[in-house]
Structures are given as structure tokens and as C-alpha cells.
Amino acid sequence: MARLIVNGTPRDIEVDPDTPLLWVIREQIGLTGTKYGCGVAACGACTVHIDGAATRSCVLPVSAVGPDQQITTIEGLSPDSSHPVQQAWLALDVPQCGYCQAGMIMAAAGLLMQNPNPTDEDINGEITNICRCGTYNRVRAAIKLAAKGGEATQRG
Secondary structure, eight states, rough: OOEEEETTTTEEEEOOSSHHHHHHHIIIIIIOOSSOOOSSSOOOEEEETTTTTTEEESSSSSGSSSOOOOOHHHHHOOSOOOHHHHHHHHHTOOOOOTHHHHHHHHHHHHHHOOOSSSSHHHHHHOOOOOOOOHHHHHHHHHHHHTTOOOSSSOOO
């Protein structure tokens, strides 16, 4: 049995200790915002925060997460989508197909927690998520907007 704290809620989960955290989040807990992409931690669709650090959950065994560590998924980042990164994503129409975007948002939020004013070089070095639609320029612009506090009006 694993004890996890997901989005602030303690959960006891019956699962093999080698099960990747991604599958526990999606299948046992039922939070499907965190996506499966590649299964080898290359694409970043599975990004969650563990104690505030962006972490690829598809290769992390649930046994590697301590019972007191805080796991935050896209659903827990901001229940009302008011997080500055989410607001910047909306303001700049970042998503196209949207599949990778939860992971991108989690990676961007993690970056801004560590570095509240990232340069292009910082963003390029830390945001290694793959977007098949190629929204990288909008991702970079949205991260910079979020870093400024989201001072833009939403397109509509």
C-alpha cells in the first residue's frame, strides 16, 4: 500500500510499488489531466509537481514518493484556473490540440517557482516538453507574461 498526498488530499492506494506514479494518478485516483505521451520521460505530458518541483511521472515508481511529499497535478494547480500560468495560456491562446498542455503548464509553473524572471535561455533549458503542434513561441511568451503577473487581456 502506498500513502500519497495528491492535491492536498491524503490517499492510501493499493498498488505494486513499481507502478509508475502516472498510472496511479490516472487509474487509481482518477485524475486524467496528467497525460501519457512517451513512457520514457522525454515528452513531458506526464509532468506533475512533487514538493514544487516539476517531475515526469511516467517513469517515477510510486515507491519513490514519500508519504509526506506533496504531489500536485494540473487539477490541483488551481481549481478555478486562476494560476498566472493558466491565465497567460488563455490570454495568448497557447494550446492547439492541447494534449501536451497540462504538462507544459506544470513545467512552466515549476520553472517560475524556481526562477520568477526567466530569460529565453532559462526557458529553453528548463521547458523540454515536446509539443507536436509547435506552440513553443507562444509557450515562451506565456511564461514571460505569467512572470510579469499576467498583464494582458484575454483574447475572446
